[in-house]
Amino acid sequence: MTENHELRVSKIQNGTVIDHVAGGQALNVLALLGIDGTRGETVSVGMNVPSDRLGRKDIVKVEGRELSQSEVDVLSLIAPAASINIVRDYEVVEKSRVVRPETVSGIISCPNTNCISNADEPIKARFTVLSDGVRCDYCDTIVREDEVAANLDVS
Amino acid sequence: MRQDHLISAADLSREDIEAVLDHAAEIDANPAAFRQRHAGKVLGLCFFEPSTRTRMSFDTAMKRLGGQTVDMGPVESSSVKKGETLADTVRVVEGYADSLVLRHPSEGAAQMASEFVDVPLINAGDGAGQHPSQTLLDLYTIRENAGLDDLTIGIMGDLKYGRTVHSLAEALTNFDARQHFVSPESLRLPRNVRYDLHASGSQVKEHTELDEVLPQLDVLYVTRIQRERFPDENEYRKVAGEYQIDMETLEAASDDLTIMHPLPRVDEISSDIDETDHAKYFEQAHNGIPVRMALLDILLSQDR
Numbered sequence: 001m002t003e004n005h006e007l008r009v010s011k012i013q014n015g016t017v018i019d020h021v022a023g024g025q026a027l028n029v030l031a032l033l034g035i036d037g038t039r040g041e042t043v044s045v046g047m048n049v050p051s052d053r054l055g056r057k058d059i060v061k062v063e064g065r066e067l068s069q070s071e072v073d074v075l076s077l078i079a080p081a082a083s084i085n086i087v088r089d090y091e092v093v094e095k096s097r098v099v100r101p102e103t104v105s106g107i108i109s110c111p112n113t114n115c116i117s118n119a120d121e122p123i124k125a126r127f128t129v130l131s132d133g134v135r136c137d138y139c140d141t142i143v144r145e146d147e148v149a150a151n152l153d154v155s
Numbered sequence: 156m157r158q159d160h161l162i163s164a165a166d167l168s169r170e171d172i173e174a175v176l177d178h179a180a181e182i183d184a185n186p187a188a189f190r191q192r193h194a195g196k197v198l199g200l201c202f203f204e205p206s207t208r209t210r211m212s213f214d215t216a217m218k219r220l221g222g223q224t225v226d227m228g229p230v231e232s233s234s235v236k237k238g239e240t241l242a243d244t245v246r247v248v249e250g251y252a253d254s255l256v257l258r259h260p261s262e263g264a265a266q267m268a269s270e271f272v273d274v275p276l277i278n279a280g281d282g283a284g285q286h287p288s289q290t291l292l293d294l295y296t297i298r299e300n301a302g303l304d305d306l307t308i309g310i311m312g313d314l315k316y317g318r319t320v321h322s323l324a325e326a327l328t329n330f331d332a333r334q335h336f337v338s339p340e341s342l343r344l345p346r347n348v349r350y351d352l353h354a355s356g357s358q359v360k361e362h363t364e365l366d367e368v369l370p371q372l373d374v375l376y377v378t379r380i381q382r383e384r385f386p387d388e389n390e391y392r393k394v395a396g397e398y399q400i401d402m403e404t405l406e407a408a409s410d411d412l413t414i415m416h417p418l419p420r421v422d423e424i425s426s427d428i429d430e431t432d433h434a435k436y437f438e439q440a441h442n443g444i445p446v447r448m449a450l451l452d453i454l455l456s457q458d459r
């Protein structure tokens with residue numbers, strides 16, 4: 001157990017490393033970012049890597065793409081402890097934490113099947129972010145933090 | 156009011172509520188003075204769900220202000236049947252009217268519709284969501300009979316799906332009211348209403364039996380428990396039977412207890428109570444006219 005944890009996932013030359021993702025959420029992180037590998041980018045994922053801070057954490061590395069703050073903020077809903085590292089030429093040039101957005105739109109679907117956002121109307125589901133979950137702007141249904149991952153609307 | 160639309164009771168401040176109730180009292184005292192107030196204006200009635208009562212109440216209120224109404228008629232005979240979206244329907248009807256009233260079976264329908272129109276829109280019920288104009292007339296009735304501050308109120312029945320309950324509970328957080336919620340375990344308040352009550356710091360208690368709180372109540376607000384909320388007839392009968400009141404129930408109540416119900420009732424309140432001074436549900440229904448006149452007058456008079 002003396003090996004460097006970082007070596008479990010290979011280093012990247014240029015791109016974004018999303019670290020300190022709650023264990024088991026890496027695939028949801030990719031889904032939320034709309035990364036499915038079809039655009040040819042190199043993506044590596046480490047799951048359930050031992051971590052001092054989280055016990056077990058996931059790491060996601062995306063080669064050749066620098067994610068913007070607004071792109072990653074939505075991750076705060078499923079991975080509030082995540083840190084974002086922008087890498088250029090193998091060096092971390094920028095490090096930041098995810099910040100909770102005030103609202104999220106089109107990313108989570110409302111679990112209330114009778115909500116107007118689930119009807120065939122020209123709107124996207126929209127939620128106001130609370131301290132411990134999100135609330136549907138249409139029907140007021142509250143989705144707790146631990147339920148967000150199960151209601152992701154990513155296709 | 157701070158906003159052009161009335162979508163949820165949670166949007167109403169104490170000042171908003173008092174402005175409507177005070178204006179309703181003014182109208183109630185001298186309705187003739189408002190007879191021509193909105194002559195030439197048209198109110199659009201969009202009811203996507205059967206409701207003779209609320210529709211008639213808005214229709215009458217608008218006409219007593221000198222205005223007129225247009226009604227989209229039953230859903231079966233409208234464009235909705237042909238698959239038109241609600242967003243399209245309200246944008247079309249907006250062109251015919253100075254204000255819209257919307258009743259729809261989906262939660263959030265009024266919020267969505269309000270994002271597509273510029274005229275004031277009133278939510279007259281969105282599924283199991285909200286029914287804020289009912290709340291204003293409920294508050295008017297409570298104020299007349301028991302007062303809105305230092306109030307102890309029991310709200311009983313279907314608290315989970317009852318939109319009048321959700322709106323009333325949210326609005327009462329603006330006042331010094333102790334709220335007791337009485338319902339079967341399976342029909343307790345939904346998470347979002349609970350969240351708001353908690354966040355407002357209101358005094359709230361939940362009960363499964365009325366006797367636990369009846370003696371201390373100033374107002375008992377009864378709602379109907381519907382058959383379709385239960386998997387089978389026996390279960391429904393057993394549960395619903397526990398939340399009905401009759402003369403015997405009232406032996407434990409205060410002499411000044413005010414009993415309210417948004418109507419229609421089935422058998423939640425036995426008819427012998429109608430003759431007592433406790434019964435205020437018909438007065439409550441009648442209050443719908445001055446209160447909706449006041450609401451329409453305020454919304455139609457706003458500079459936009």
Ligand SMILES: [Zn+2]
Pocket residue numbers: 110111112115116117136137138139140141263
């Ligand atoms: Zn919703």
